Amino acid sequence: MTGTDTEVHSVKQRFGIIGNAPLLNHAVRVAMQVAPTDMSVLITGESGSGKESFSKIIHHLSHRKHGPLTAINCGSIPEGTIDSELFGHEKGSFTGAHEARKGYFEVTNGGTIFLDEIGEMPLSTQARLLRVLEYGEFIKVGASKVMKTDVRVVAATNVNLLDKVNAGRFREDLYYRLNSVPIFVPPLRERGKDIELLFRKFAADFAEKYKVKPITLTDEAKKIILEYRFPGNIRQLKNLVEQISVLTTDQKEIDAATLQHYIPRASTLPALVKDHGTDISERDILYKVLFDLKKDVTDVKKLVLEIFADPAQASQLIKNNTHLFEGLQESKANHEQPVVLINPTVKPVAEEAEEVQDISHEAEDDTLSIQKKEKELIVRALTKNKNKRKYAARDLGISERTLYRKIKEYNLEK
Numbered sequence: 425m426t427g428t429d430t431e432v433h434s435v436k437q438r439f440g441i442i443g444n445a446p447l448l449n450h451a452v453r454v455a456m457q458v459a460p461t462d463m464s465v466l467i468t469g470e471s472g473s474g475k476e477s478f479s480k481i482i483h484h485l486s487h488r489k490h491g492p493l494t495a496i497n498c499g500s501i502p503e504g505t506i507d508s509e510l511f512g513h514e515k516g517s518f519t520g521a522h523e524a525r526k527g528y529f530e531v532t533n534g535g536t537i538f539l540d541e542i543g544e545m546p547l548s549t550q551a552r553l554l555r556v557l558e559y560g561e562f563i564k565v566g567a568s569k570v571m572k573t574d575v576r577v578v579a580a581t582n583v584n585l586l587d588k589v590n591a592g593r594f595r596e597d598l599y600y601r602l603n604s605v606p607i608f609v610p611p612l613r614e615r616g617k618d619i620e621l622l623f624r625k626f627a628a629d630f631a632e633k634y635k636v637k638p639i640t641l642t643d644e645a646k647k648i649i650l651e652y653r654f655p656g657n658i659r660q661l662k663n664l665v666e667q668i669s670v671l672t673t674d675q676k677e678i679d680a681a682t683l684q685h686y687i688p689r690a691s692t693l694p695a696l697v698k699d700h701g702t703d704i705s706e707r708d709i710l711y712k713v714l715f716d717l718k719k720d721v722t723d724v725k726k727l728v729l730e731i732f733a734d735p736a737q738a739s740q741l742i743k744n745n746t747h748l749f750e751g752l753q754e755s756k757a758n759h760e761q762p763v764v765l766i767n768p769t770v771k772p773v774a775e776e777a778e779e780v781q782d783i784s785h786e787a788e789d790d791t792l793s794i795q796k797k798e799k800e801l802i803v804r805a806l807t808k809n810k811n812k813r814k815y816a817a818r819d820l821g822i823s824e825r826t827l828y829r830k831i832k833e834y835n836l837e838k
Contacts, residue, residue: 427452427453427454427456427457429449431456432449432452432453432456435452435456435481435485436452439477439480439481439484440477441474441477442618442621442622442625443615443618443621443622444617444618444621445610445614445615445616445617445618447608447610447614447615448609448610448615448618451478451607451608451609451610452478452481454605454607455478455481455482455485455607456481456485458482458605458607459481459482459483459484459485459486460485460486460487461486462486462576463604463605464557464576464577464578464579464601464602464603464604464605465482465578465579465602465604465605465606465607466542466579466580466581466585466602466603466604466605466606466607467479467578467579467580467581467606467607467608467609468580468581468582468606468607468608468609469580469582469608469609469610469611470582470611470655470657471582471656471657471659472612472656472657472658472659472660473582473609473610473611473612473657473658474609474657474658475540475580475582475609476495476538476540476580478578478607478609479493479495479536479538479578479580480493482536482578483535483536483538483576483578486536486576488534488535488536488576491532491533491534491535491536492531492532492534492535492536493532493535493536493538494528494531494532494535494536494537494538495538495540496509496510496528496537496538496539496540497540497541498539498540498541498542498543498544498545499540499541499544500541503546506545506546506549507548507549507552507565508521508525508527508565509527509528510527510528510529510549510552510553511527511529511530511552511562511563511564511565512524512525512526512527512529512530512564512565513525513527513564513565513566513567514564514565514566514567516566517564517565517566517567518565518566521565521566524564527562527564529556529562529573529575530571530573532573532575533573533574533575534574534575535575535576536575536576536577536578537575537576537577537578538578538579538580539553539577539578539579539580540579540580541580541581541582542579542580542581542585542602543581543582543583543585543588543594547593547594547595550594550595550598551595553577553598554595554597554598554601556573556575556577557577557598557601557602558601560572560573560574560575561573577602579602585599585603586599611654611657612654612657612658612660612661613652613653613654614818616650617650619649619650619654619661620641620646620649620650622658622661622662623641623649623661623665624638624640626661626662626665626666627639627640627665627669630665630666630669630670631669634669634670636669636670636673636676637676638669638676639665639668639669639672639676639677639678640676640677640678641677641678641683642677642678642679642680644679644680645678645679645680645682645683647680647825648680648683648684648687649683649687650823650825651823651825651826652687653821664686664687667686668682668683668686795834798830798834799834799836801820802816802820802827802830802831802834802836803836805817805819805820806831806836813827813828813831
């Protein structure tokens with residue numbers, strides 16, 4: 425297949441792939457082009473991003489489509505039995521082997537084997553797999569006879585196999601043999617508006633399943649869900665929609681406040697960026713997180729000083745700064761740990777009051793340092809990516825919408 429836009433759209437409909445993100449379309453196009461061959465394929469992508477769907481495209485668009493497609497999760501099979509599962513065994517070859525058994529490479533002859541989590545495969549099994557890929561032959565556990573098989577291997581991983589190669593936990597020759605054609609499945613956070621499309625699809629599916637009205641999102645809720653990073657990808661989004669569909673019986677238009685109850689609070693932290701040899705590193709983003717935390721601590725110190733200075737106004741001061749205690753109250757609810765708040769009715773003794781230092785000037789300095797650091801990171805990201813905001817936002821670990829707002833705020837438009 426040539427992989428035209430019309431053909432890509434048709435394949436996505438056939439295999440239930442929803443979305444129009446450029447990276448997703450590219451992955452589908454590569455799968456279509458490699459399908460008619462017998463080349464090995466390595467599919468990479470985060471857990472829950474939908475890698476198995478691409479193995480189905482490759483198999484069903486190939487000349488092996490009438491043969492079996494066997495999916496195997498290498499990480500779920502114990503190391504002591506994986507050789508038997510894949511290549512079979514003879515009767516009496518090990519304790520418990522009461523009869524001979526055919527392995528997947530034998531029963532899938534003429535078809536396709538999808539090896540998910542290939543990075544978890546033991547080194548001894550990797551050697552056996554390499555022999556299958558190079559010569560089309562294997563030996564059952566406990567046997568001496570060489571058997572032939574005609575199987576195409578499609579592998580998938582959510583880890584960096586080159587790191588495992590360098591650590592001596594994955595065979596280098598097997599890596600390059602599997603990686604004849606690489607396919608990268610993008611994480612959900614890099615697919616933009618696809619998140620809304622998937623949300624509507626899942627909402628309709630669960631409405632039909634549970635006989636309820638489909639849920640929808642307000643404009644503010646849409647902004648939140650588009651900026652959320654979804655570490656669990658499509659699987660997490662699907663679970664999120666199912667929870668909301670079942671539990672929100674009183675409202676079907678989900679607003680921002682309701683949505684926040686279902687999204688983990690940890691997601692509001694800026695995502696750390698891997699260092700790919702550029703000037704922008706994980707350390708820079710971590711510094712910003714620490715600066716933000718220090719500013720919150722400084723604000724609390726300043727409030728404590730004001731309460732000590734004028735206990736009579738303590739209640740009003742706390743009321744005006746309730747945002748400083750929201751995180752503490754949520755921590756108490758989430759972790760069931762006691763949170764000790766300041767009791768404004770207790771007047772500090774003179775000795776304690778004298779020990780309190782005036783640190784009100786620190787708030788201004790910290791704010792300036794945060795803004796300067798943030799502006800510096802944005803400028804470096806834009807410079808590195810030649811002012812292409814899409815890629816700069818990806819390096820910074822923020823959404824394009826947030827980047828546009830920051831550019832305007834710091835007057836960085838050119």
